[in-house]
Amino acid sequence: MVDIKRDINEHTQVENAFNIEKAFNEIIFNSLHDILYVFDLNGRFLRWNKSFSAITGYTDKEISTKKPTDFFLGRDVQRFLNAREMVVNNGTASIEAEMVTKNGERINYEFNGMLLKDDNGKPLGICEIGRNITEYKRMDLEYKTVLRSAMDGFYVVDSKGRILDVNDSYCSLIGYSRQELLSMSIKDIDAIDSEEMIAERIHRILKVGPERFETQHKCKDGRVVEIEASVNYSEAGGGKFFVFMRDITERKLTEELTKVRIRLFEFAAGHSLEELLRQAVAEIGRLVDSPIGFYHFVEPDQNTLTLQAWSPLTLERFCKAEGRGLHYSIDEAGVWADCIRQRKPVIHNNYASLPHRKGMPEGHAEVKRELAIPIFRDERIMAILGVGNKPYDYTKIDLNIVTYLADVVWEIVEHKKMEIVLKKSEARLSEAQRIAHIGNWEWNIKTNELYWSEENYRMFGLSRDVRPSFEAFLTTVHPDDRKFVQESINEALHGKTYDIDMRIIRPDGQERIVNAKAEVCFDRENKPAKMSGTVQDITERKHGEEKLDLFRYLIDKSNDAITIVNSETGIILDANEKASSSLGYSRDELLTMHVYDFETTLPDTFSWENHVKEIKKKGSMIVEGLHRRKDGTTFPTEVNVKFIDFEKKYRLVAIARNITERKLSEEKIRKALDEKELLLREIHHRVKNNMQIVSSLLRLQSQNVEDKKYKDMFIDSQTRIFSMALIHEKLYQSESFEQINFKEYINGIVSNIVESHNVKSNIKFDINTENIPLKIDYAVPCGLIINELVTNSLKYAFPDQRQGKIQIILKSDDTNIQLSISDDGIGISKELDIQNTKSLGLRLVTALAEGQLQGKIILNRERGTEFQISFVGAK
Numbered sequence: 001m002v003d004i005k006r007d008i009n010e011h012t013q014v015e016n017a018f019n020i021e022k023a024f025n026e027i028i029f030n031s032l033h034d035i036l037y038v039f040d041l042n043g044r045f046l047r048w049n050k051s052f053s054a055i056t057g058y059t060d061k062e063i064s065t066k067k068p069t070d071f072f073l074g075r076d077v078q079r080f081l082n083a084r085e086m087v088v089n090n091g092t093a094s095i096e097a098e099m100v101t102k103n104g105e106r107i108n109y110e111f112n113g114m115l116l117k118d119d120n121g122k123p124l125g126i127c128e129i130g131r132n133i134t135e136y137k138r139m140d141l142e143y144k145t146v147l148r149s150a151m152d153g154f155y156v157v158d159s160k161g162r163i164l165d166v167n168d169s170y171c172s173l174i175g176y177s178r179q180e181l182l183s184m185s186i187k188d189i190d191a192i193d194s195e196e197m198i199a200e201r202i203h204r205i206l207k208v209g210p211e212r213f214e215t216q217h218k219c220k221d222g223r224v225v226e227i228e229a230s231v232n233y234s235e236a237g238g239g240k241f242f243v244f245m246r247d248i249t250e251r252k253l254t255e256e257l258t259k260v261r262i263r264l265f266e267f268a269a270g271h272s273l274e275e276l277l278r279q280a281v282a283e284i285g286r287l288v289d290s291p292i293g294f295y296h297f298v299e300p301d302q303n304t305l306t307l308q309a310w311s312p313l314t315l316e317r318f319c320k321a322e323g324r325g326l327h328y329s330i331d332e333a334g335v336w337a338d339c340i341r342q343r344k345p346v347i348h349n350n351y352a353s354l355p356h357r358k359g360m361p362e363g364h365a366e367v368k369r370e371l372a373i374p375i376f377r378d379e380r381i382m383a384i385l386g387v388g389n390k391p392y393d394y395t396k397i398d399l400n401i402v403t404y405l406a407d408v409v410w411e412i413v414e415h416k417k418m419e420i421v422l423k424k425s426e427a428r429l430s431e432a433q434r435i436a437h438i439g440n441w442e443w444n445i446k447t448n449e450l451y452w453s454e455e456n457y458r459m460f461g462l463s464r465d466v467r468p469s470f471e472a473f474l475t476t477v478h479p480d481d482r483k484f485v486q487e488s489i490n491e492a493l494h495g496k497t498y499d500i501d502m503r504i505i506r507p508d509g510q511e512r513i514v515n516a517k518a519e520v521c522f523d524r525e526n527k528p529a530k531m532s533g534t535v536q537d538i539t540e541r542k543h544g545e546e547k548l549d550l551f552r553y554l555i556d557k558s559n560d561a562i563t564i565v566n567s568e569t570g571i572i573l574d575a576n577e578k579a580s581s582s583l584g585y586s587r588d589e590l591l592t593m594h595v596y597d598f599e600t601t602l603p604d605t606f607s608w609e610n611h612v613k614e615i616k617k618k619g620s621m622i623v624e625g626l627h628r629r630k631d632g633t634t635f636p637t638e639v640n641v642k643f644i645d646f647e648k649k650y651r652l653v654a655i656a657r658n659i660t661e662r663k664l665s666e667e668k669i670r671k672a673l674d675e676k677e678l679l680l681r682e683i684h685h686r687v688k689n690n691m692q693i694v695s696s697l698l699r700l701q702s703q704n705v706e707d708k709k710y711k712d713m714f715i716d717s718q719t720r721i722f723s724m725a726l727i728h729e730k731l732y733q734s735e736s737f738e739q740i741n742f743k744e745y746i747n748g749i750v751s752n753i754v755e756s757h758n759v760k761s762n763i764k765f766d767i768n769t770e771n772i773p774l775k776i777d778y779a780v781p782c783g784l785i786i787n788e789l790v791t792n793s794l795k796y797a798f799p800d801q802r803q804g805k806i807q808i809i810l811k812s813d814d815t816n817i818q819l820s821i822s823d824d825g826i827g828i829s830k831e832l833d834i835q836n837t838k839s840l841g842l843r844l845v846t847a848l849a850e851g852q853l854q855g856k857i858i859l860n861r862e863r864g865t866e867f868q869i870s871f872v873g874a875k
Helices: 003-030 050-056 060-064 073-089 134-148 168-174 193-206 249-269 273-287 314-319 335-341 396-435 454-460 469-475 477-493 539-557 577-583 606-618 661-696 711-732 742-756 774-797 841-851
Strands: 035-039 045-048 092-100 107-115 125-132 151-157 163-166 211-218 224-234 240-247 294-300 304-310 327-329 346-350 370-377 380-388 440-442 450-451 498-503 511-522 528-537 561-566 572-575 620-628 634-646 649-658 739-741 763-769 773-775 804-812 816-825 856-862 866-873
Touching: 035 050, 045 060, 045 107, 050 060, 050 634, 073 107, 073 211, 107 528, 107 739, 151 168, 163 168, 168 211, 168 240, 193 224, 224 249, 240 498, 240 661, 249 273, 249 370, 249 396, 273 294, 273 304, 273 396, 335 370, 346 634, 380 396, 450 469, 469 477, 477 498, 477 511, 477 528, 511 539, 561 577, 577 649, 606 620, 606 634, 634 661, 649 774, 739 742, 742 763, 742 774, 742 804, 773 774, 774 804, 774 816, 774 856, 774 866, 841 856, 841 866
Parallel strands: 763 804
Antiparallel strands: 035 045, 035 125, 092 107, 107 125, 151 163, 151 240, 211 224, 224 240, 294 304, 294 380, 304 327, 346 370, 370 380, 440 450, 440 528, 498 511, 511 528, 561 572, 561 649, 620 634, 634 649, 739 773, 804 816, 816 866, 856 866
């Protein structure tokens, strides 16, 4: 008896433990927020949790009579069947599909299936866990919307540099379609970096972090655009690089034009007029990629041309014809002189097709393209500048470049001509200036006696009581220039030329700039005996040239805020209108301010001296900051600072751009990426936990059954789903996600129906629709109505391969939209009441037209069958 009691107690304990485990599993099973169900291999439900009942809206009794495929429609049914086959073969499978509830609601779910086996490994059934991913889909859509609508170019690449996604702005910039770019990688479009350099940059970003740099990208048409790229890396989705790109071609071009202008002015100072023109044509040809270039003067009679210069490359490779100095009438000139005849720039991108071309002189190369610019002064054409044989067509940008530099060249030419005239008269005027005592002086080196003319006293601001001496002269020289002046005088005493510019300080504190020239006379022993020369006040000219030659054009024409800053003091020396308007200060106010006064992001340890040294070392620097306006508001800026050394005048040129919009865009995208990453991490975590719960259910047993595929049963449902899926496809292709072009949509629906029902050539379609945009709330019902009525016509209106026509008309008036679907078939029975019919299709049409569209249906049975549906709609 004792043993029997012990056995009974042990059996009771085991049974209690089993019941406890069963109750515990039941609690876990029904506490899941995700849906969970188990079905056998014949598709019969075995178990399901409360979430499945609550979400689908069916009772447990109703669910027990259904199969899993009853909760899907159209293509999702086949996807479910394919996934079930994969589970049977591989043990697991995952799909995304829309689950349909009892009230017709469609919910996006991610389903994970696992095969259940008994202890002997025999398949028992399948367990499915469904996770609602509707919010994930919404966030993914928002993310793509933000990126693709960004004004700047954007693409996503993987660690191999392959392009994974790209927005419309970048496609427009580079000329490739999105499909083309998605088959390319960075090395296919980068015009500077090699594949090894690109790989090195990717490695550096992975190691160091985000990077901003400038590069060049190759366009589809052969052009090259200047790009400023900003790259960030995210580990989400296996690791991706997010690259924002801004087209800085215009900014680079402005900088390059400024550099060319400065170079030409500097070149003109030490070269002849012919050399200047040749250099200018070469510079312009380089900028517009043109191997041919020429410069002609137009004589005062406005009818005679004088060739002044070919570009060096033209003489070297293309032209052996007669050169400089050739005179001829404009009437004899070829089509390149059309710019004179028409008094405006001309572009000939297909030279061979011009009917009025006159051919080329002997030794001249073949011309394929050309661009010629007239240079005006006071309504008179002074010269023309032309370039030719660019590898691809000349554009408006080329025209602007050549026009601007042609005008700059003529400005230098006029200045050079004036210099030539002055040099010719200098010999005649020199003695007259000495006789008139215009700033002349003489120094007896042996006796140390110094003579100054009256003009010297006035120029230096000295009283006649001051006794002239070398020491008195040195006291007037600016302290920073004294060493330089003494060294120059010592060099002159040893035979070198004395021609220098120096600063002097007058007794009243005024600083002036003078030019001193002198000659040294030597005695019989070849020792310096006397030094005599002239002094000229060039202060105004120097100041004027500094502003004119260096900064005037940049300051007056640029759209960016530009300031010129004293590198020693940080005081603003000049500013353009953009700087004034963006900061809210007048130009006069800015010229009294320091950069500290509106830059708010400088640290307490900031040193202006160290900052300038760093810029000087690098040559230029791009920094981001926060500028404060006069009214106290602030805005983010990107500032490109360049260090300039112009005749020992050290200046900083700061080009500032308001980047508020870019910052807002970058912040919005960053937040979207952060949210997406967080969501993915949470999904992964919860799926992992659910897998652990599912593993405890693998002991469940079921029967092994087979199932067949009946695709024909779902053709009608598939076409319905297609009509709705096509809505989303058109929305993605549309510029607006709120409405679609319904004309294109109808064509897509009809094409799918024809393909699905294998329509023969006996039936023709007549689609006559206006280009009416509809919101999705109206487009979906209209699409389903068209699908149902066209399908009914194909099935019943033309028996025995009867010939016929189906017509679809969509039009609108001031108040309503009219939709008509008709056929010339055998017609619907007059006894049929569409309001009380057993036909699912006609009931669906009535429900959609009257319930969804709030419209009216008129059925016309006089000739075939015609459904007329009128509704207000939202256009």
